[in-house]
Amino acid sequence: MHITEGFLPPLHAAAWTAVSLPFVAVSVYRVNRLMREKPEIKLLLAASGAFAFVISALKLPSVTGSCSHATGTGLGAILFGPSVMALLGTIVLAFQAMLLAHGGITTLGANVFSMAIVGPWVAYVVLRAAQGLQAPLAFSVFLAAMLGDWATYLTTAGQLALAFSDPISGVAGSFLKFAGVFAPTQLPLAVVEGLLTVVIVNFLREYSSDELRNLRFLPKTLVSEVRL
Amino acid sequence: MKARNSWLLALAVAFILASVLVGSRREGAEFAGTDGQAMAAVATLSPDYQPWFDFIWEPPPEVASGLFALQAALGAGVLGYYLGFKRGQRQGQRKRSDAGD
Numbered sequence: 001m002h003i004t005e006g007f008l009p010p011l012h013a014a015a016w017t018a019v020s021l022p023f024v025a026v027s028v029y030r031v032n033r034l035m036r037e038k039p040e041i042k043l044l045l046a047a048s049g050a051f052a053f054v055i056s057a058l059k060l061p062s063v064t065g066s067c068s069h070a071t072g073t074g075l076g077a078i079l080f081g082p083s084v085m086a087l088l089g090t091i092v093l094a095f096q097a098m099l100l101a102h103g104g105i106t107t108l109g110a111n112v113f114s115m116a117i118v119g120p121w122v123a124y125v126v127l128r129a130a131q132g133l134q135a136p137l138a139f140s141v142f143l144a145a146m147l148g149d150w151a152t153y154l155t156t157a158g159q160l161a162l163a164f165s166d167p168i169s170g171v172a173g174s175f176l177k178f179a180g181v182f183a184p185t186q187l188p189l190a191v192v193e194g195l196l197t198v199v200i201v202n203f204l205r206e207y208s209s210d211e212l213r214n215l216r217f218l219p220k221t222l223v224s225e226v227r228l
Numbered sequence: 229m230k231a232r233n234s235w236l237l238a239l240a241v242a243f244i245l246a247s248v249l250v251g252s253r254r255e256g257a258e259f260a261g262t263d264g265q266a267m268a269a270v271a272t273l274s275p276d277y278q279p280w281f282d283f284i285w286e287p288p289p290e291v292a293s294g295l296f297a298l299q300a301a302l303g304a305g306v307l308g309y310y311l312g313f314k315r316g317q318r319q320g321q322r323k324r325s326d327a328g329d
Contacts, residue, residue: 002263006279007270047310054303057296063250065257066265100295101286102263160266164273174273181266188247195240199233206229207314 001071001114001156001182002096005104012163017109020086023117027086034084044204044211048076049088051200055193056092056115062185070193071152074145075200077120078127079215089116114155123148141201146194153182 008016035042055072062068076085090112096102103111123144130140161175169176204212251257270277287295 004263004267004279005283006281007267009277010280043310043313047307050303050306050310052303054300054307057299057303059261060244061248061251061259063247065251065254065259066262067259068262095299098285099287100292100299101283104281105284106281156266160270164270164277166273177269177273178266181269182262185262188243192240192243195236195243199236199240202229202233202236203311203314207311207318 001111001153002093002103003107003110003156003159005097005101005106007104008107008110008159008163010106012159013106013109015109016107016113016159020109020112020117023083023086024090024112027083027090030081030083031087034080038214041211041214044208045076045080045084045088048079049091051075052085052088052092053095055196056096060189060192062188064185066185068153068182068185068189070189070196071115071119071149072193073115073119073152074123074148074193075197077123077148078141078144078197078201079204079212082117082120082124085120086112086116089120092116110159111156114152114159118155119148119152122151138198138202142194142198144194145197146190149190149193150183150186153186154179157182 031045034045052072052075055070057069059067059069071089073085073089076088090108093103093108093111093115097104097108097111126147127140127144130143131137135143157175157178160178161171164174165171166173166177251259
């Protein structure tokens with residue numbers, strides 16, 4: 001989902017940066033307030049960021065004979081709400097753009113939008129919906145992280161399609177083309193991300209009940225099931 | 229929790245292994261990154277497009293692999309610290325309550 005440096009026309013790069021900026025600004029405010037009001041959750045916040053850090057560094061092989069990576073932003077969105085992840089995801093993407101020549105500065109806004117905004121929001125909405133339908137918690141978390149991962153890659157496909165429409169079939173045609181590059185490879189990787197996210201949430205329910213009870217974004221089921 | 233997580237982790241590993249097996253049987257499977265493939269697709273859709281900005285700094289390939297490892301290590305380190313810390317905390321609480329504190 002990393003659009004490489006310079007691979008979005010200037011106008012698109014500027015537009016995506018403008019779209020992402022307010023989300024990141026709100027995120028900075030939220031993270032600051034969270035750390036001031038509940039200093040005891042700082043460590044859990046760092047751990048959620050670390051999860052995205054490690055999981056987005058690992059390029060995993062897929063059934064298509066290509067490689068890709070998971071995003072790891074679903075976990076934080078489930079624990080802290082989606083807006084907090086915009087900042088953590090931006091840190092990950094900026095690290096990769098500046099030190100690893102992966103992604104880019106001009107494309108940072110677009111990449112932040114797909115990985116740090118759309119992914120977390122989809123994960124959060126899916127979790128809420130699944131919980132509303134009384135799905136088991138582990139399954140809801142799995143579904144949320146998996147669909148958040150997919151949504152990120154489909155967003156990237158959409159961003160590229162808008163910038164480079166197919167001369168014959170237009171934006172829709174090129175969207176299918178870009179989605180065809182990302183989606184099949186991402187299919188099993190998103191499942192792996194879903195499974196790993198459930199593993200971490202299982203651990204937290206066992207050992208971090210004190211911190212979970214402090215998070216107002218959490219679905220009630222996550223807290224009430226915590227063993228005291 | 230422990231047994232369930234072991235199963236989930238085993239399932240995740242099995243998924244990755246199966247993906248490699250299925251993927252490597254494909255013709256021309258090189259396990260290239262999809263990011264690179266998408267940029268190649270840009271070149272076929274708009275052959276005239278020239279990236280207008282280049283990386284400010286690009287690490288040499290060997291250094292890049294080290295930096296990727298550093299990213300994973302930093303993430304795994306912090307995550308592992310947290311998980312170990314919480315587990316130890318719980319065990320400490322248990323010991324104290326056993327001793328009647």
